[in-house]
Amino acid sequence: MQPKFCAQCGNALEARVVQDHRVRPVCPACGWIVYLNPPIAAGVIATRADGKIILVLRGENPGKGLWGLPTGFMEIDETVEDAARRECLEETGLTVELEGLLGVWSYHHIEKQSAGVLVLYRARVIGGEPRAGSDTVEAKFFARAEITDAMLAFETHRDALNQWGMLNDQCAKGIG
Ligand SMILES: [Zn+2]
Structure with missing residues (x-):
């Protein structure tokens, strides 16, 4: 979710190209740049x-x-x-x-x-x-x-369960 207001001063944020050439939400009032990183x-x-x-x-x-x-x-x-x-x-x-x-x-x-x-x-x-x-x-x-x-x-859970299954198969073969 894109933030709409500056966490520093409460001004409305604008989409701007910043130093690293990516478009990021920027506060035109205080210059705060919002970096959105995955949790x-x-x-x-x-x-x-x-x-x-x-x-x-x-x-x-x-x-x-x-x-x-x-x-x-x-x-x-x-x-x-x-x-x-x-x-x-x-x-x-x-x-x-x-x-x-x-x-x-x-x-x-x-x-x-x-x-x-x-x-x-x-x-x-x-x-x-x-x-x-x-x-x-x-x-x-x-x-x-x-x-x-x-x-x-979720696709990630399907993928993870398949990977887990393959790992278990390999272990079973290793022991047998
Ligand atoms: Zn601000």
């Missing part, structure tokens, strides 16, 4: 002992009525790992231990004029019982084979 979201693909993955049913848009991985935006005083564990606990009621970085995705919501970076970790459930969180309707475990593209809210 960072963190989350997990968390499995329990039987290999099933926890997903959350989304109660809010985007993706209302569809399933997603537990993810959310980092707070200013957190590490990415802290944010991933906290979001999982808030959205599913489950405590997890991170097992490693799965990947980093850039995403764009054209209709919302927003963008972000999603960092996902592989994780193992170590405590708690699944329950819905503040912006989720349900938290439920699924076998990987039960999760279809159509039931997922």
Whole structure:
């Protein structure tokens, strides 16, 4: 979302070409330049002992009525790992231990004029019982084979689950 007013003096902002040759919102009164940078979201693909993955049913848009991985935006005083564990606990009621970085995705919501970076970790459930969180309707475990593209809210989550599946296949081959 483009800001309309200067955070320094409250004047209306104008779109101007600035020093680095990009068009940015600029305050004509005090010269404040707005740099719009993508926020960072963190989350997990968390499995329990039987290999099933926890997903959350989304109660809010985007993706209302569809399933997603537990993810959310980092707070200013957190590490990415802290944010991933906290979001999982808030959205599913489950405590997890991170097992490693799965990947980093850039995403764009054209209709919302927003963008972000999603960092996902592989994780193992170590405590708690699944329950819905503040912006989720349900938290439920699924076998990987039960999760279809159509039931997922976000392209990044589809991609991440496919990548996770390939990684697991490789590990299974490595052991066998
Ligand atoms: Zn200003």
